[in-house]
Amino acid sequence: MTALAALTGHYLRVSFGNKFSLVFSALQPFLYLVLFGPLFQRSGVGSWAVLVPGLLVQLGLTSAGMAGFTIVFDQRFGVLERLRVTPVSRVTLLLGRVLRDSVVLLVQAATIIVAGYALGLRAPIAGVLGALLLITVLSVGLASLSYTAALTIRQELFAPVMSTLVVPLMLLSGALLPMSLAPAWLDVVSRLTPFRYAVEGLRALFAGSYTSPALVWGVVVSLAFAVLGVTLGTKRFQRENA
Amino acid sequence: MIHARGLTKTFGPVEAVRGIDLDVSPGEIVGFLGPNGAGKTTTLRMLTTLLRPTSGAATVAGADLFADPAAVRRRIGYVAQGGAFAPFSAVGEELVLQARLYGLSGEQARERVTTLLAELDLPGVEERTTVTMSGGQKRRLDIAMGLLHRPELLFLDEPTTGLDPQSRANLWDHVRRLRERDGLTVFLTTHYLEEADALCDRVLIIDHGRIVAAGTPDELKSEHGARTLDDVFLAVTGRELREGAAA
Numbered sequence: 001m002t003a004l005a006a007l008t009g010h011y012l013r014v015s016f017g018n019k020f021s022l023v024f025s026a027l028q029p030f031l032y033l034v035l036f037g038p039l040f041q042r043s044g045v046g047s048w049a050v051l052v053p054g055l056l057v058q059l060g061l062t063s064a065g066m067a068g069f070t071i072v073f074d075q076r077f078g079v080l081e082r083l084r085v086t087p088v089s090r091v092t093l094l095l096g097r098v099l100r101d102s103v104v105l106l107v108q109a110a111t112i113i114v115a116g117y118a119l120g121l122r123a124p125i126a127g128v129l130g131a132l133l134l135i136t137v138l139s140v141g142l143a144s145l146s147y148t149a150a151l152t153i154r155q156e157l158f159a160p161v162m163s164t165l166v167v168p169l170m171l172l173s174g175a176l177l178p179m180s181l182a183p184a185w186l187d188v189v190s191r192l193t194p195f196r197y198a199v200e201g202l203r204a205l206f207a208g209s210y211t212s213p214a215l216v217w218g219v220v221v222s223l224a225f226a227v228l229g230v231t232l233g234t235k236r237f238q239r240e241n242a
Numbered sequence: 243m244i245h246a247r248g249l250t251k252t253f254g255p256v257e258a259v260r261g262i263d264l265d266v267s268p269g270e271i272v273g274f275l276g277p278n279g280a281g282k283t284t285t286l287r288m289l290t291t292l293l294r295p296t297s298g299a300a301t302v303a304g305a306d307l308f309a310d311p312a313a314v315r316r317r318i319g320y321v322a323q324g325g326a327f328a329p330f331s332a333v334g335e336e337l338v339l340q341a342r343l344y345g346l347s348g349e350q351a352r353e354r355v356t357t358l359l360a361e362l363d364l365p366g367v368e369e370r371t372t373v374t375m376s377g378g379q380k381r382r383l384d385i386a387m388g389l390l391h392r393p394e395l396l397f398l399d400e401p402t403t404g405l406d407p408q409s410r411a412n413l414w415d416h417v418r419r420l421r422e423r424d425g426l427t428v429f430l431t432t433h434y435l436e437e438a439d440a441l442c443d444r445v446l447i448i449d450h451g452r453i454v455a456a457g458t459p460d461e462l463k464s465e466h467g468a469r470t471l472d473d474v475f476l477a478v479t480g481r482e483l484r485e486g487a488a489a
C-alpha cells in the first residue's frame with residue numbers, strides 16, 4: 001500500500017510538473033469541443049450533452065491510451081529494470097502508473113466538462129459525477145493496455161501504431177456522431193469495440209437516465225475492460241521474472 | 243551467499259548461458275570476467291530475479307530464486323550495466339522513490355539518500371539530473387541506488403566500463419570500503435582484467451556461456467604459469483579478451 005502510494009505520488013509529481021504534456025494529451029478533444037461542438041450543436045443531431053460524453057472517451061484514448069509512451073523511456077534508461085528488482089509486487093508497479101493516469105484523466109475530463117458548461121452544456125450533477133467515475137474505470141483498462149502494448153511491440157513503433165489506432169477506435173465508438181446514424185455494417189463493427197458501450201453509458205448519465213440498459217452495458221463493459229487490462233498488464237510486468 | 247547449479251538461459255536459438263555452477267561466500271568480492279556476449283549480464287539478471295532461467299537452481303542471499311524471489315529482491319542490490327536513471331528527472335526524487343519501495347518512510351528515505359550520497363562523494367546532487375554529471379559520478383549514483391536498502395549482496399554489472407582510469411580507481415576504493423565497513427558481498431562483472439586482479443578475492447572466467455576458469459587471481463596465474471590475468475584468459479580461451487571486448 002505504501003509502495004503504491006509512493007509510486008503514484010511520484011508519478012503525479014512528474015506529470016503535474018510537465019504542464020505541456022498535461023495540456024497536449026487533452027488537446028484533441030478540447031479542439032473538438034470548441035471548433036466542432038458549435039457545429040454539432042446546430043446540426044440537429046444532438047445537444048452538448050450528446051457530444052461531451054463522446055469527447056470524454058476520445059480523451060480517454062488520447063490521454064490514458066497513450067500512457068505507455070512514458071514507459072518506453074523508463075525501459076530504455078533502465079528505470080523499469082531498477083523498479084523490477086525491488087520486492088514490490090508487479091501489479092503494484094503497474095497500478096502506480098495507472099492510478100496516475102486515472103487522476104490525470106480525471107482532471108482533464110473535469111476541465112472539458114467545465115468548458116462544455118461554458119459553451120452551453122446542461123447535465124445533472126449526479127450524472128456528471130457518475131460519468132467521471134465511469135471514465136476513470138475505462139482509463140484503468142486503457143492505460144494498462146497501453147503499457148502492455150508499449151512493453152510488447154518494438155519501442156520505436158509504439159507512438160506511430162498507437163496514434164494511428166486511436167483514430168478508428170474513436171470513430172467506431174460513435175464519440176463524434178451517434179452510431180444510431182450509422183449503416184448496419186458500421187453499427188455492427190462499432191459494437192465490437194468496448195468504447196461504443198462506454199460512450200453510450202456516458203450519454204445516458206449526462207441525460208440523467210440512470211436506469212437505462214445503455215448505462216448498464218457501459219458499466220459492465222468498462223469494468224470488464226479494466227479487469228482485462230490489469231490482468232494482461234500484470235502478466236506483461238511479470239514476464240521473464242524468476 | 244550465492245549458490246547456483248546448472249543455470250542455463252536460451253533466447254530462441256541463442257544459448258546465452260550454458261550451465262553455470264557458482265558459489266560466493268559472505269564478504270567476498272568476486273569478479274565475473276569475460277568478453278562481450280559471454281553471458282555475464284544474462285547470468286546476473288537471472289541471479290537478481292529479473293530473468294527466468296531456462297533451467298537450473300540457485301539460492302541467493304539465503305533465499306531460493308524460484309520459491310521466494312521477493313526475499314531475494316529484499317536482500318540484494320543490483321546495479322545494471324546501463325544505469326538506472328532517466329536523464330530528465332532529478333536524481334534525489336528517483337532515489338527517494340526507490341528507497342520507499344523498499345519500505346522506508348518518506349523521512350527515512352530522504353535521510354538515507356542524503357547520507358549515502360555524501361558517502362559516495364556526491365553531496366547535494368539531489369536536485370540535479372544525470373545530464374550534467376560525469377561518467378564516474380553517474381556510476382556512483384547507480385551504486386547509491388543499489389545500496390539504499392542496505393543489501394547483504396551487491397551485483398555490479400560493468401561498473402567501470404567507459405570510465406577514465408582515475409574514476410575507475412576511485413570506484414574500486416568505494417567498493418573496497420563498503421566491503422570492509424559493512425561486510426558487503428560483491429559480485430561484479432568487468433572486462434578490465436588488471437582491475438579484477440587488484441580488487442577481487444576470486445575471479446570466474448566465463449566464455450560462450452560457460453565458466454572456463456575459477457580461483458583466486460594468484461591461483462589462476464600460477465596454475466597457468468601466467469604473469470597476468472590477461473595471460474590466463476589467453477591460456478584458457480585461446481583468445482585475447484580485448485578482441486571480444488570491442489565495446
Ligand SMILES: Nc1ncnc2c1ncn2[C@@H]1O[C@H](COP(=O)(O)OP(=O)(O)O)[C@@H](O)[C@H]1O
Nearest residue numbers: 253256258276277278279280281282283284285
Ligand atoms: N534479451 C535477449 N534476447 C536475445 N538474446 C539475448 C538477450 N540478452 C542477451 N542475449 C544474447 O545472449 C548472449 C549473452 O549476452 P550477455 O549476457 O549480455 O553478455 P555479456 O554481458 O557477457 O556481454 C549474447 O549473444 C546476447 O546477444
Ligand SMILES: [Mg+2]
Nearest residue numbers: 282283284323
Ligand atoms: Mg553485459
